[in-house]
Amino acid sequence: xxxxxxxxxxxxxxxxxxxxxxxxxxxxxxxxxxxxxxxxxxxxxxxxxxxxxxxxxxxxxxxxxxxxxxxxxxxxxxxxxxxxxxxxxxxxxxxxxxxxxxxxxxxxxxxxxxxxx
Amino acid sequence: xxxxxxxxxxxxxxxxxxxxxxxxxxxxxxxxxxxxxxxxxxxxxxxxxxxxxxxxxxxxxxxxxxxxxxxxxxxxxxxxxxxxxxxxxxxxxxxxxxxxxxxxxxx
Numbered sequence: 258x259x260x261x262x263x264x265x266x267x268x269x270x271x272x273x274x275x276x277x278x279x280x281x282x283x284x285x286x287x288x289x290x291x292x293x294x295x296x297x298x299x300x301x302x303x304x305x306x307x308x309x310x311x312x313x314x315x316x317x318x319x320x321x322x323x324x325x326x327x328x329x330x331x332x333x334x335x336x337x338x339x340x341x342x343x344x345x346x347x348x349x350x351x352x353x354x355x356x357x358x359x360x361x362x363x364x365x366x367x368x369x370x371x372x373x374x
Numbered sequence: 375x376x377x378x379x380x381x382x383x384x385x386x387x388x389x390x391x392x393x394x395x396x397x398x399x400x401x402x403x404x405x406x407x408x409x410x411x412x413x414x415x416x417x418x419x420x421x422x423x424x425x426x427x428x429x430x431x432x433x434x435x436x437x438x439x440x441x442x443x444x445x446x447x448x449x450x451x452x453x454x455x456x457x458x459x460x461x462x463x464x465x466x467x468x469x470x471x472x473x474x475x476x477x478x479x480x481x
Contacts (some may be wrong), residue, residue: 303475304418304475306469310396314425320375360408360423360424360465361423362420362423362429362465365417
């Protein structure tokens, strides 16, 4: 089972673009994953799926975030990324990256991103 | 989008109790459902996948059942470390939606 770890800025200003990277270890990112995804959790709230990139190249986005989100993968670096543009305070959350093989998902420990001026 | 509704949203129980949490899907998702346990400040931990398969290392007091639109997570005898929030997630269709969570507290 792969291990994943998020990295990115802990603090970002309103209207900027949030860029997060997930580094995958413990095996081949290509052959040990069906999809790569991002999930977030605002403080004190539930889990919200953001986006997934399937191994066939298809991308899937939350309807509420679709206009602002891009997910991409760089298999040569064993990394995948999330870009979220025009952030507001409502985007403050812990962001988790996940990889999924079949029905088993591996999660990172999460990274807190605060949107504040 | 598939909506997942968990019940109850809050549950108060005692050590040794048997508890059941239900997750209902707005349309059929076969057995493509996972259950997670989350403790404060920690990432969700996978307990059950494919509706009823216990993930590696998860105690056998946890069990899952169901298919189609109705699923349950059962803890046969609550232990102190089980007090946490539990989420279901469907993996049949994108978007991969979650239930709203069930908070399990000590009575």
